[in-house]
Amino acid sequence: MKTVAGPSDRVVVIGAGLSGLAAALHLTGAGRTVTVLERADHPGGRVGLYRGDDYEIDSGATILTVPGLIDEALAAVGATRESVGLRILPMAPAYQARFADGSGIGVYSDPDQMAAEITRVRGTAEATRYRRLRDWLRKVYEAEFMHFMDSNFDSPLDMVRDGEKRSALITLVRLGAFGRLGPKVGRLMGDERLARLFSFQALFAGMSPKQALGVYGAIPYMDTCLGVYYPEGGMRAVAEAMTRALTEAGGTVRFETEVIGIDRSGRRATAVRTADGRTLDCDAVVVTADIGSLERFGLRRRRGLRASPSAVVAHGTIPIEVTRRWPVRAHHTIDFGQEWERTFEEIAAAKGRGTLMSDPSLLLTRPALTDETLYIDRAEQHIDESGQLVDTVRYEPLSLLAPCPNLDAAPLDWDRLAPSYLRELLEVLERRGYQGISRHFRIDHLDTPRTWRERGMLAGTPFSAAHLFRQTGPFRTRNLVRGRDNIVLAGSGTVPGVGVPTVLISGKLAAARIVGDLRHAEARTPHAEAVAVSRKH
Structure with a gap:
């Protein structure tokens, strides 16, 4: 396995997402001095959060699988879930699926x-x-x-x-x-x-x-x-726990610190420059920025990449008096439309041929059904179902995800389109039995392909490059950067790919490119334990 050339004692990791934190933990466990620089005021990257006036909600991935990979990263510095206050709960069912005829099935x-x-x-x-x-x-x-x-x-x-x-x-x-x-x-x-x-x-x-x-x-x-698992406090709790483990092990994490450039001498990176005028000398750099943003750091990205479909995601709150009348009560509900194959033809089409779903399949996420601490009580006078005047109304956080084409497949004007499209989606759910969602869902954040593009994501998708054969496995964008001796990539755009488990692996693979064999890590533990459990049945 090829590794970076020259010394690698001081490593700067750009980005405190899961891949960056995993890389930092493995590097720290291998004896490197690690500094993580994050432009946001919190860790997590795409597994981040949005803050409302009186609640917080996961802003990205809500589905956690193979939590042993988190244990592996924590163990690199001698930490455990217990030592960093992370509690992960199994979910049963993982999903509740509902079909166009109103029938449903749980996924266990x-x-x-x-x-x-x-x-x-x-x-x-x-x-x-x-x-x-x-x-x-x-x-x-x-x-x-x-x-x-x-x-x-x-x-x-x-x-x-x-x-x-x-x-x-x-x-x-x-x-x-x-x-x-x-x-x-x-x-x-x-x-x-x-x-x-x-x-x-x-x-x-x-x-x-x-x-x-x-x-x-x-x-x-x-x-x-x-x-499928749920970390108490939301997916953001995973990033917070990994950050605690890193800092307690001697690593450094600096928030609200945007990297604007990488200085180099010949093929070697020598320092990282930040927007506040500081320069950090380094022996190696791990870049976790989206594959669509590499030019910001003087790095070339592979041309001709085909991006994954994107998504419209609405986050907000809704009274539980409304949701208790819904046909499904589940943390994750996949509400399928009738036209299944057509949906993919529409959203995963080639450049310029994508369209919005004509018969939407949607994901609703209601985390308070698993974690009751997420319910929100608001001082509002209201007549309850029994006819009594009450002074408090209980809300739950709610996220609605609708897959859609990326901006290469369909360069839509999302500033103009988003409000009307969201109304259309809510009306679809209303007709499917989610009564009151169109009137009572208070939306605080609405993400569209434009949101993702403004954050530098490839073709306006948070799901990076699609896993076509020519963009997967050894054919995916490599984590070693051509023409740079000591810069390594991590994240969903490089190997092994998109998803929470894979970006955690990505961070470990990036660390291995710097230090060689990760002898501090029991690299096969998550896989071996998971398969052993599965084989019992």
Whole structure:
């Protein structure tokens, strides 16, 4: 494995997102002096927060899988969840899915619970099919995780030069993992709507299930078989805990510090310059900025990248007297439209051909149903359902996510379009039984592709480059920067890719590029433990 050239005692990490914090923890554990610079006033990056007048809400990812990767990063400096005050709860169901005819099903990671749920709604034959599908997904994940996701590549030829990687590659070929994910899941599952539950995750990789390779079965495996978790206090609690572990171990994190440039001598970075006029000397730099923002630091990004679809996300609060009448009570609800394949054709289209969903499939997130400390009591006079005058109204935080095309696929005027499109989405939900959402959802933050573009994200998407074959694995943007001896990339735009588990791995892989073998880290623990749990069933 190639590593940065020359000394690497002092490392500056640009960005306190999960990849930057993971890199910093692994580097600190390896004895480096680490300074993390973050332009926001809090850690988390895309796993950040929005502040309302009397509440906070996650501003990015709300789905946590493979929490062992957090443990691994903390363990690099001798910390544990307990030592940094992080509590992570398993969620059952991980999702509640609802279909266009009003029927629904819970998604459980426990195989017996999931089989029972499928038997309830579709019968024992489909439950048997589910177990076969689960076994196939497990085998794909096992072959892929250690040798492709959790591994640095110096060249695509590593897949055949390295004996273990070659063996894993042969296994994936035998499994049919280089065919298409959606059709494979459909054949194994049989029922089209149930198949959606184990293939919609391809969207996380920027692809439709119909187009995504079967190797991306690792994503629904993590999602539906290894379990979805919730960190108490919200996803932002993970970044806060990692920050505490880092600073207690001697690392430095500076917030509200924007990096405006990297000084270099020849091929080597020598210092990092900040907007407040300071210069920090360094021996190596980890850059976690979005792949669309690398030019800010004098770095070239790969041309011709195809971006993932984007999203419109509304954050706010709603009275619980409204939500208690809704047809679904779940932390995560996926409300599917009828036209499933057309949805992906619309939002994942090629350049200039994208359109908004004609029959939306939407994600509603209600974290207070898991964490009651997130409820908000507001002093408001109100007549309750029993006809009594009350002085306090209880609200819950609510996020609504609607996938949409990125700005390359559909260069829409979101300043003009956003308010009317949001009204349209709320009216769709109203018709589907979420009564009162269009009148009572108080929206404090609305993110659109323009939001993401203003933050420097590729084509206005928070999901970075799509995982086309030519943009995945050893073909993805490398974490070693060509023409720079001591600058390394981390984050969703580089290896291994998009998602909370993968960006945590990305930080570790970036650290390995600087220090070589991470002997302080038990690199296989999260994978081994997760698979052991799965194999019990």
